[in-house]
Every structure is written in C-alpha cells, then in structure tokens.
Amino acid sequence: MISITWKRLYSRKWISITTLLAFISIYTLIPFGWDKSKTATTTIQKSIEQYGRGSYDLLVRPPSSRTTIERALHMVEENYIGDSKGGISISEWKKIKEDPDVEIAAPVASLGYFRGKKVSIEFPVLNRPTRFTYQFYTSDGRKKYPLNKEKSIVYFERPHPGMIQYITNNREQQLFSSSMSVLMPENYYLLVAIDPDSEGKLTRIDFSALKKKTNNPILQDILKSYGNPPVVKVLQNRDLHIPLYLKLTVDQLDVKLPDYLTMLGLRESQWMMEASPEKIDAALSTLQKAPIQSSQTMEINLSHFQKPFDGSALALSDQFVPMLSERFVADHNTSVYYVASKLQYEHVQSVPTVNIVHHGEPPSYKKIEKKGVSMQESQDIPFLIEQVGTFSQNTSSRNRLAASPLGIYGEMKAIAEDGTILTPTTHPGSFIPSPASGVTTLDAAELIKGKKPIDAIRIKIAGITNYNEAAREKIKKVATKLLKMGYEVDVVAGSSFKEMTLRVEGIGNVKESWTTLGVAQTLTETWNGFYILTTILLILFAGFWLVVRFIFEQNTLARENELLSIIGWEKEKIRWRNILEQYMLTSIALIVSLFFLYQWDATPSMYAVAVLLWIFTLAAVALLWMRREKTRKRIHAYKQLASIFYYKQLIIPMMFVLCLALTLLAIHIAALGDAWQRSSTTSMGNYINDRTNFFRLFVAIVVFYLNTISLSEGVASLFNERKQEFVMYRMIGWTKGKIVKFLFMETFAWSAWASLAGAVISGTILCMLNVSMKWICIGIGIAVLMVAITLGSMIGSRLVQLSE
Amino acid sequence: MISLKNISKSFHIQSGRLEVLKNIQLAISKGEWVSIVGPSGSGKSTLLHIASGLLHPDSGDVCFNDTNIYQLTERQRSNWRRNHIGFVFQDFKLLPYYSVLDNVILPLYYDHPKHELRKKAKKLLHMMGIDESLFSRLPESLSGGEKQRVAIARALIANPDVLFCDEPTGNLDHENRNHIVQLFCQLHIQGKTMVVVTHDMEVAVHANHIYRLVNGMLARAEVRI
Structure with a gap:
C-alpha cells in the first residue's frame, strides 16, 4: 500500500511538491506569525511595565478643580497649576501621607508670579x-x-x-x-510651594536648602527697616531659559x-x-x-x-x-506678585481655542491680578523673597514616555505652525505655561495663600515595582479611597503625552504635548485584543484552509476512486490509500517544517503549534475521508449560474477560503492600522510602535502570503478540474476574449458574494472591536483589492497556460 | 474547399522528437465525405486538429477556400472555426452543468439573440431525434447515443461548411452507432462536407474517400466491404 501510494505521489510530483510547499508554509508560517504576534504583545507589555509608570501614580486635586477641557478631552493640561487657587490644607495632606498604601504624597501649591531682586x-x-x-x-x-x-x-x-x-x-x-x-527690567516667575522631604523623594532633587536659615546681612538690614516681615525662602531653578x-x-x-x-x-x-x-x-x-x-x-x-x-x-x-x-545696583522690592487666571478654552470639542485677554506687549492670555505691597508704597510689607539656593532637574532619570502632569520643573514644548518653538515670556499672562522657576515651603504657601494653599498632591503608591495588572489594581484601590474623601483623582500611572493642536489668537495653530490619561491601559488592551484576534484568525484560517484543501483533493480523487472500485478495490482500501497519501504528504511537510523551525531558533511553543496543526490535519483527513459521499445526482440543469452550482463542491470551499482570506486581511490591516494610529498619538505609543513595527510587518506578510497560496491553490484545483472544458471552448470557436469574459463573469459572480460576506463579517467584527470607520474602510478596501489582484493574476496565468 | 499542403508535425518526447505527420497532402472538395482511418497513435486526431485550425503545423499550409487559416490571427481563426467548422468528439465534450439546450447554443452564445438560438437549437435537437423532455436535462442523465446526438446538434448550430468528427462512434454501442451513421449520411446528402476520423470501417465506408494514416504518411485506402 505504501509503495503504491508513494508511486502516485511521485508520478504527480509537481502537484505533490506544490501541496507539500503549501503544508510547509502552514506548519512554519502560522507558528511564526503567531509567535511574532506574541513577541510584539510581550514587547508592548514589558515596555508598559517598564515605562508605563511616571514619577507618580495619582494626581489628587481639590473637589471641582477639573477644568471643562480636561473633562471633554480626558486629558490633563500640562503645568496648569500656575493658575490655581488651592483647596487642600496642610493637615489634609498629612492625613493622606500617613496612609500605609501611600509611599510618597508630594503636595504642590502654586503661589503666583513673583519677582526676585533686580x-x-x-x-x-x-x-x-x-x-x-x-x-x-x-x-x-x-x-x-x-x-x-x-x-x-x-x-x-x-x-x-x-x-x-x-x-x-x-x-x-x-x-x-x-x-x-x-x-x-521687572520679570515675573512662577513660584511653587512644596514639601522638601516628599518632593525630594519624588524627584530625587535635594531641596534641603529650604530648611536652612538665611544670614544675608543686607537682607537683615532691610528686614529691620521694614519691621521684620517674614522671609519667603526660595530655591531657584537653574535649568530655565x-x-x-x-x-x-x-x-x-x-x-x-x-x-x-x-x-x-x-x-x-x-x-x-x-x-x-x-x-x-x-x-x-x-x-x-x-x-x-x-x-x-x-x-x-x-x-x-x-x-x-x-x-x-x-x-x-x-x-x-x-x-x-x-x-x-540692586532693588529688593520683592513683595509684589501677580496671580493669573486659568487659560479659558473655547470650542473644546473641536479645536481648543485660546483668545487674548489683554492686548499688550506681550499680549496676555490670562486675567492678571496684582497682589502684595510694594516697599516703595508702604513700610508694612507682607514678606520679602530671598533666594537661598538653586536646584536642577535630574534629567537622566526622567521617563520621557510616561507623562506626569504637574511635572512642574519641565519646560513644555509648544510649536507654532511655522515650526518655531514657542517659549514662555517673563510676563505672567504668557500663553505657554511656564515651569516652576523657584520653589518654596508650604509655610510660605500658607502665609501667601491662606489655610488651604495646596493645589494638588502627587501620590506614589507603596509596594509597586512594575506597572502591571496587580499595580493597576492597587492604584485603583487607593484612587477609590481618595475619591470617597471628595477629591478629584486622576490615575496618572499609564498616562502619556499626546500632541494637541490649539488655536491661539495672535499666534495661530500651536502644537503642545498634553497628558492623556490611561494610555498604558488602552495600549495594553488594544494590543492584547489585536494579539488574540490575530491568533484566532490564524488558527481559523489554517483550519479552514486545510479542510478546503482536502475537499479539493477529494474531488480530484473521485474519478480515480471510481476506477479503482471498478477494477475491484474495496472501498476501505481506496479510503486507506487516500488517507495514507495525505498522511505521508503532511508528515513529510511536518518534518521539513520542524527542521526549518529549528534552523530559525524557534521557541518550544512554536514547535507545539506546528505539531498541533499537524495533528489537526490528520484528524481532518480522517474525518473527511470517512464521511459518506452523496450519491444523489441532479438531472435537470440549474437555470441561473449553472456552472457555479454544478461545481459547488469546489466553488463553495473556494468561496469560504476567499471570504476568510478577505476577513483575515481586512481585520489584520484595519486593526493594525487603527492600533498603530491610536498608539502613535502618544509618546509611549510611538515608542511601542517603533519597537514592534518589525514583528507586525512580519505577521502582515505571513497573512498575505497564506492568503495568496490558499487562493492560488484553490484556483489551480478549480482549473484542473475544468481543464477539458476550456479546451472545448476553444474548439467550438470561442475567442480568448470570450473565454475570459465568461470566466470573469463566473468568477465575479461567486467571488463577489464571498467578498461581500468577507467584508460584512470583517466590518462587523471591526465595529465590535471599536476600530475607527476610516480604518475599517481602508482595511476592507485594501483586502478586496489584494484578493482581487491575487485572484485575477491566478486566473490570468491559468488562462495563459490553457491557451498555450 | 479544404486543402492541406505539405503538412508536417512532430512532438518533443523524452527520447527526442516524434514525427507524427510527414508531408501530408490532402484536398477535400465541398460536399465530400472524407474518412481518415489508422491505428491508435498514428496521428489522426493531430491531423484533424491541424485541419481545423487548432494546432499549428511545423510546416505546410491549410487553406480553406483559398485562405491560409494559419495566416489568420488567433481571433480571426476562432471566428472562422465558429462560423465554418463543426466538431464532434468521441467523448462528446458536453458541458456537464448546462442543459441539453444550452449546450447546443453554446458556440453562438455571445453572438446571437438567445431566443433565436433556442428556436434553432430545438429544431436541430428534434432533427437529431432528441425528445423535448430531455432539453432541460443535464448531459449526465443522457445515454451515450443521446449525448452524441446533442453534440452533433451543437456542431451544426452555426450551420458550418465542414463537420470534423473525431472517433464519433468510439463510445457508442452498435445501435447508437448506426443511428449516428444515419445522421451523418443525412447531413452528407444535405451537402455538408464531412471529415471523419475513425477506427470503425463500418463508419468510414460511407465516405467518398477513405485515407489511411500510417507512419505519418497519408494514403488512399482500398475499401473492401
């Protein structure tokens, strides 16, 4: 039996080799495609675990402090606290700090725009x-x-x-x-109050100089002459431009x-x-x-x-x-300061627009209010500013992927339409949020702003090393606790920068990086979903393609089976011969595939996938060849689409392959494009895209290749079955054009239905996956085009062969 | 009407070249019935394919009413075949998914109005002795003789000048063979030019001329009945 089966395989060597290559492709490329998809997802998860956490996890603000634009866009304005009015007292902060789940609770209070000595x-x-x-x-x-x-x-x-x-x-x-x-000239700079200890832990910057006493003799003389007003000690930011x-x-x-x-x-x-x-x-x-x-x-x-x-x-x-x-010459008149309102955005749902509040040189985009008392006007001054040291941001440890809103030390990049980098001016009403130019103590904040000076508390949760699911749960737990206490709470862990376009009066369109919350979560969900989808589609595709391939093979063998039956072979023997042939082919394909996988340093799971596919193949072969064939024959011709109905045993599987190929391609392209686009809006997503582009491209190529071989195999089987028919058309005088027209009409009739079904299925799945309509259309469009080109070129090449 | 001049044809085989036809000369006049006999593999079908414009000879000309058909373009040759030639095959070559009627109209399917074609096809099928109840049936459900009569009706749909028949009775039993031969004789009487390739001398003898193809050479055959 083995000998006769082998002889048949050998005598049909080109068909056997083609089939063998198709099986090898399935046994190698599906494990590879699956593995690369898995690698991409693992890379994403690792990147998120590594970089998803910013310098803190939660941003706690006073009740009702969330702005309209933040609510509308689910974002946090960068460094917006320059304009806040406080709302959390020092005792409330201390209570939060004492929570065992809180590792660091770093308060921040914006005091306004101050000037130092001129x-x-x-x-x-x-x-x-x-x-x-x-x-x-x-x-x-x-x-x-x-x-x-x-x-x-x-x-x-x-x-x-x-x-x-x-x-x-x-x-x-x-x-x-x-x-x-x-x-x-007089310049005004943002002064922010912090707690030196917690801020030091959060930022790894040494703020201890704020605790030291001042011993500036000139200042002492001035203080004496003004009745010893309090001194607001300031550490100056060295990194400012x-x-x-x-x-x-x-x-x-x-x-x-x-x-x-x-x-x-x-x-x-x-x-x-x-x-x-x-x-x-x-x-x-x-x-x-x-x-x-x-x-x-x-x-x-x-x-x-x-x-x-x-x-x-x-x-x-x-x-x-x-x-x-x-x-x-110096001027120590430092007890006058300004507070500025928040930027007022209009049209927040479309393009957020900022208008000038006061036209001047430079124009002011915020309402400015003068506060404090000038030395020149009164002897009763509220305080005097004294610089006691400097600090510099530790840039080496800064995570540029995860955003930490209120990263009060960073200068935010804003770019005008013409590419000019915009910088904050020395005016308090500047459109660009200025970084903290100096920091002072919470005592100073209480002195200047009153009993509830704190605008926000940045919380780092205790016991978290990586930003994984467990970490997310713990962060959520603390966030819920704080929400119940009445605060506005934003989960900052997992957020990233997203480029926003704003329309600014007098400047035009300006691009700024804003903090988008929940980016890591979305990225993880998006790419996990994509991985699961790719895996399911690849497995479905492999399974379906194998079944369809065996149905084709069964049809090819039908005449031979009849002949063997006529010459006296028992049905069981014929069946066994056919099964053995497929087993031999698939087993050779598996051995070659395992060799290739070994050469390509495959992981054990890839070998497992290949073997599982082979086992599935064996089972499919056994089941398909065991089933009873229908013996009922049709007598009358079909009135419409006669050839399609007649060859339905070949065309229906082909339609399934086409439908699945189109679904697989459309979903892959659309989901990939949508996920890529969604990711690329944030810096973390861009980083992830850069790291995983190769893997995703590989999977896309695998998907396209598998589609091509499955369609070409299907077309080849269909044409082999009908070879004589096309010869006859030529004999009865049909021109090539007429044969092409006939075939085109026939192919169009069944492929259009299959494509439509594929488009509807993929469109529905993509809608359920919340993929944007733009990418659904692109995905389906490209898939239809690719399938049409593949099918067209296959049929074209077959026609050329026939006419020769 | 048809003349084959100096036709030679050979094929590549594993051991070299196989010369199938050697310098064949054949002239067929209008209304003539020519039978070509010869053993299997002698090149009878090859000669038929060359004569009907389906297979290029290595050398020589095939002329139909003074037109060298191999100087026509592929498209012109297809049109010529459709309008002037009818084919009948041993294995009938009926499309399994079309009804009997649709198989008959197939050659002119794209050229004429369908209702006219159907009318003509029905007439031909009646002429061939096919019962009307079989018109909508699939070829598979017909007997061998019926299939061949349908194939002849298809060959006649364009009212061709010449009917090429390749072993037309090879798959038929005695009764059906006689029936087909009768049909051929009728067609011949009606003035159709017939070129019949056959093993069966009982079919061949109805011809005006019988040629024997042996070792690639064509020779007039002596007929003893």
Whole structure:
C-alpha cells in the first residue's frame, strides 16, 4: 500500500511538491506569525511595565478643580497649576501621607508670579563722548516684546575714578557717579510651594536648602527697616531659559563736557546728574541735535545670564560683550506678585481655542491680578523673597514616555505652525505655561495663600515595582479611597503625552504635548485584543484552509476512486490509500517544517503549534475521508449560474477560503492600522510602535502570503478540474476574449458574494472591536483589492497556460 | 474547399522528437465525405486538429477556400472555426452543468439573440431525434447515443461548411452507432462536407474517400466491404 501510494505521489510530483510547499508554509508560517504576534504583545507589555509608570501614580486635586477641557478631552493640561487657587490644607495632606498604601504624597501649591531682586547692567566707559540708547526685550520664540520704554545715557568723560560725567532720562532707579548702571527690567516667575522631604523623594532633587536659615546681612538690614516681615525662602531653578535681550545703539558724539556743564548750570567739580530734571531734559534735547561721528546698533543676548530670583549683575565690555560683574545696583522690592487666571478654552470639542485677554506687549492670555505691597508704597510689607539656593532637574532619570502632569520643573514644548518653538515670556499672562522657576515651603504657601494653599498632591503608591495588572489594581484601590474623601483623582500611572493642536489668537495653530490619561491601559488592551484576534484568525484560517484543501483533493480523487472500485478495490482500501497519501504528504511537510523551525531558533511553543496543526490535519483527513459521499445526482440543469452550482463542491470551499482570506486581511490591516494610529498619538505609543513595527510587518506578510497560496491553490484545483472544458471552448470557436469574459463573469459572480460576506463579517467584527470607520474602510478596501489582484493574476496565468 | 499542403508535425518526447505527420497532402472538395482511418497513435486526431485550425503545423499550409487559416490571427481563426467548422468528439465534450439546450447554443452564445438560438437549437435537437423532455436535462442523465446526438446538434448550430468528427462512434454501442451513421449520411446528402476520423470501417465506408494514416504518411485506402 505504501509503495503504491508513494508511486502516485511521485508520478504527480509537481502537484505533490506544490501541496507539500503549501503544508510547509502552514506548519512554519502560522507558528511564526503567531509567535511574532506574541513577541510584539510581550514587547508592548514589558515596555508598559517598564515605562508605563511616571514619577507618580495619582494626581489628587481639590473637589471641582477639573477644568471643562480636561473633562471633554480626558486629558490633563500640562503645568496648569500656575493658575490655581488651592483647596487642600496642610493637615489634609498629612492625613493622606500617613496612609500605609501611600509611599510618597508630594503636595504642590502654586503661589503666583513673583519677582526676585533686580540687579543692574553697567555700560562701559569709553574714550569719547557716547550716547547709549537702550531697551530690554523678551520673546515668545516668534516675536520680541519690549519690556521698558527706550531710554538713553550720554557719557562725556571720567575726570577721575569714582566720577563719571553722564546724563540720563532714567529716573526710576537710584543713580551713582561711579558707574553707568541701569537696572534690568521687572520679570515675573512662577513660584511653587512644596514639601522638601516628599518632593525630594519624588524627584530625587535635594531641596534641603529650604530648611536652612538665611544670614544675608543686607537682607537683615532691610528686614529691620521694614519691621521684620517674614522671609519667603526660595530655591531657584537653574535649568530655565529666560529670553532677555538688550537692544543698544551706541552713537559717538562730537560734544564738549564744559559746554554742557554750563548748560546745566554746574561747576567743573560737580556731577552732571546733580542738575535739575528740567535742565537735564533740555540738555538731552540739545544732544539729540549733536553731530554723530559714528553709530552702531546691536542686540545683546542676556538670556544666559538671566536668573529668576537672584539676578546676575552684568557689565558690558568696551566691545559690548556682557560679562558678570561684582559691582551692581540692586532693588529688593520683592513683595509684589501677580496671580493669573486659568487659560479659558473655547470650542473644546473641536479645536481648543485660546483668545487674548489683554492686548499688550506681550499680549496676555490670562486675567492678571496684582497682589502684595510694594516697599516703595508702604513700610508694612507682607514678606520679602530671598533666594537661598538653586536646584536642577535630574534629567537622566526622567521617563520621557510616561507623562506626569504637574511635572512642574519641565519646560513644555509648544510649536507654532511655522515650526518655531514657542517659549514662555517673563510676563505672567504668557500663553505657554511656564515651569516652576523657584520653589518654596508650604509655610510660605500658607502665609501667601491662606489655610488651604495646596493645589494638588502627587501620590506614589507603596509596594509597586512594575506597572502591571496587580499595580493597576492597587492604584485603583487607593484612587477609590481618595475619591470617597471628595477629591478629584486622576490615575496618572499609564498616562502619556499626546500632541494637541490649539488655536491661539495672535499666534495661530500651536502644537503642545498634553497628558492623556490611561494610555498604558488602552495600549495594553488594544494590543492584547489585536494579539488574540490575530491568533484566532490564524488558527481559523489554517483550519479552514486545510479542510478546503482536502475537499479539493477529494474531488480530484473521485474519478480515480471510481476506477479503482471498478477494477475491484474495496472501498476501505481506496479510503486507506487516500488517507495514507495525505498522511505521508503532511508528515513529510511536518518534518521539513520542524527542521526549518529549528534552523530559525524557534521557541518550544512554536514547535507545539506546528505539531498541533499537524495533528489537526490528520484528524481532518480522517474525518473527511470517512464521511459518506452523496450519491444523489441532479438531472435537470440549474437555470441561473449553472456552472457555479454544478461545481459547488469546489466553488463553495473556494468561496469560504476567499471570504476568510478577505476577513483575515481586512481585520489584520484595519486593526493594525487603527492600533498603530491610536498608539502613535502618544509618546509611549510611538515608542511601542517603533519597537514592534518589525514583528507586525512580519505577521502582515505571513497573512498575505497564506492568503495568496490558499487562493492560488484553490484556483489551480478549480482549473484542473475544468481543464477539458476550456479546451472545448476553444474548439467550438470561442475567442480568448470570450473565454475570459465568461470566466470573469463566473468568477465575479461567486467571488463577489464571498467578498461581500468577507467584508460584512470583517466590518462587523471591526465595529465590535471599536476600530475607527476610516480604518475599517481602508482595511476592507485594501483586502478586496489584494484578493482581487491575487485572484485575477491566478486566473490570468491559468488562462495563459490553457491557451498555450 | 479544404486543402492541406505539405503538412508536417512532430512532438518533443523524452527520447527526442516524434514525427507524427510527414508531408501530408490532402484536398477535400465541398460536399465530400472524407474518412481518415489508422491505428491508435498514428496521428489522426493531430491531423484533424491541424485541419481545423487548432494546432499549428511545423510546416505546410491549410487553406480553406483559398485562405491560409494559419495566416489568420488567433481571433480571426476562432471566428472562422465558429462560423465554418463543426466538431464532434468521441467523448462528446458536453458541458456537464448546462442543459441539453444550452449546450447546443453554446458556440453562438455571445453572438446571437438567445431566443433565436433556442428556436434553432430545438429544431436541430428534434432533427437529431432528441425528445423535448430531455432539453432541460443535464448531459449526465443522457445515454451515450443521446449525448452524441446533442453534440452533433451543437456542431451544426452555426450551420458550418465542414463537420470534423473525431472517433464519433468510439463510445457508442452498435445501435447508437448506426443511428449516428444515419445522421451523418443525412447531413452528407444535405451537402455538408464531412471529415471523419475513425477506427470503425463500418463508419468510414460511407465516405467518398477513405485515407489511411500510417507512419505519418497519408494514403488512399482500398475499401473492401
């Protein structure tokens, strides 16, 4: 029996080889496709476990603090706390901190926009009389905004050290004859209160300097003269980039000092600025008409030197290069501050839009309210700001995939339509949320904001190492507890940055990264679902394809069986011969497949899948060959679609293969595209996409290849069965065009139904999986096109063969 | 009407080339019945295929009313075959899924209005002695003789000038064979040109000329009845 079976396989060697290759493809590619799909999902899970957790897990805020836009978009605005009004007391925070499930509870309270002490920049003493016309500017990355009115200093000469003869229209500061120093403009910076211990644990930044006492002798003198007001100790953020520019025009004048001393009514030994303001203004007016010998205008970038709370004193060299100076003028008036309202978004459901609240230079996008008392106005000042140290963000340990809203130290990237990176200005009403420029203590927050100063508490849950299912459950448990206490709670673990487009008046469209909550959860669910779906589809496809293949083979063998029966073979023997043939083929295919899997370093589970598929094949062969064949024959012809109905035994399995192939392709393409697109909106998703693209592409190729071989095998079987029919068409005088037309109509009739069924099934499954309509259409469209091309090319090549 | 001049044809086989037809000359006049006999594998069917424009000869010309059919395009040759040639095969070559009637109209299916074709097909089937109750039946449910008569009706649907028959009685019993021969004789009397390839001398003898194909050479055969 084995010998005769082997001989048949050998005599039909091309058919046997083709079948063998098809089986090898099934036994190798399905385990591979499944494994790669699994690898992709494992990679995603590991990435999420590793990177899904940000620096904290829960964001707890006072009741009703969630903004309309946050509710609408399920997002958290980045660094929005710059505008908050508090709502949680220090005692409430302490209660949360004591919960054993809470590892860290780091409070944050936004105090508003404060200014530190102003220091000066000194102009150089040159050889000739010179007029310095100057103006300070800030920038939002697109445009520069003046911070003061243009002013000028006219230098005449330096008769001796300690006496510089100059006049200026700057009367807003104290002037000295020993230097030409002007104070830098007023800039306001976000000050945030924290608890140094918990914040230190959360960020790994050392904030202990906030606990130290100040011993600045100048400050002590000021405090004494103002009745010892409280000192707000501040640690300054070293990483800030504050845009500050000095526009300077230097005109060399042909003027003589004695002439102007006379004009001012002064003696030679007197300092020019001792003259009355009126006389100084008159002299400056005359100087406007003085002949200019040479002139140059320059813009000096002072951004590198600018610090929020403890400014750097500067001096310009003879070549107008800025450098640090030990000699300076300072202004300690730090007890005035501003609070700003939150940004008001309109059209939150479509494109969130932000309008200008106050048109100015720079424009303000928030309502600004001045608070505190100026030293110049009163002796009764509420506090004085004193910088006691600096801190720097530890960037190396920063997780750039997981978002932690209120990552108060990070500068947020906002990009305008033209690609310009927008930066926060030194104005409190800036559209770009500014990072915390300085931090202070909760005591200071209570002093400034009252009894409930805390705007948010960032909580890290105890006992979590990886962001896995157990971690998610624990986080959820604590979140529920806090929700019951009445707070607004957001699960920040598993969130990621998502690029948002905002429409900003005066700027245009701006892209910002906002924190999208629950990204890791969604990613895990999306890709787990995709993996399960791919596995089911691959198994279904393999099973169906094998069954269909055996039905084709049964049809091919029908005539031979009849012949063997005529010559006296028992039915059992015929059946056994047929089964043995399939067993031999599939077993050879399995051995070759196992060899290939070994060569490709397959995992044990891949071998198991291959063997299980083989066992399924054996069972399918046995069941199919054991079933009783229908003997009833039709007498009358079908009125419509006669050829399709006649060959239904071949065409119906073919329709199933086509339907399943289209379903598999459509679902794979649509689900993959949708999952990829959903993932790519967030930074974590993008990272995952980058890491898993290869695996997914591999699975897609496997799916397409399996579809192609199954369809080509089906077409080949169908054509072999009907070979004589096509020869006859030629004999009775049908042209090639007519044969093609006939075949096209016939193929279209059954393939259209199969494709429609495939499209409906895949569309329904995809809808149930919440895949977007765009991707459903793309998936089905591409699948139909691919199936049509495959089917068309198979039929075309067969027709060419027949006509030869 | 049909002339085959210097026709040669050989096929590649494993051991080299097999020369099937060697310099064949044959002229068939309008209304003639020509029978070609010869042992199995002598090239009778090959000659029939060449004569009907289905198989290119290695050399030589096949002319139909002075038109060399192998100088026609594939499309023209198909049209010529459809309009001037009718085929009858040993294994009938009926499409199993079409009814008897649809099988008959198949050659002109795309060229003529269906109702006209059906009318004509019914007439032909009646002429062939097929009962009307069989018209809607599938070929599988017919007897061998009935199948062959349906095949002849199909061959005649375009009213061809020449009828090529390849072993038309090879699969039939004695009674059915006689019936078919009678039909051929009627067609011959009606003026159809017939080219019949057969083993069966009882069929062949009705021809005006009998040729024997042996070792690739065609020769007039002497007929003894």
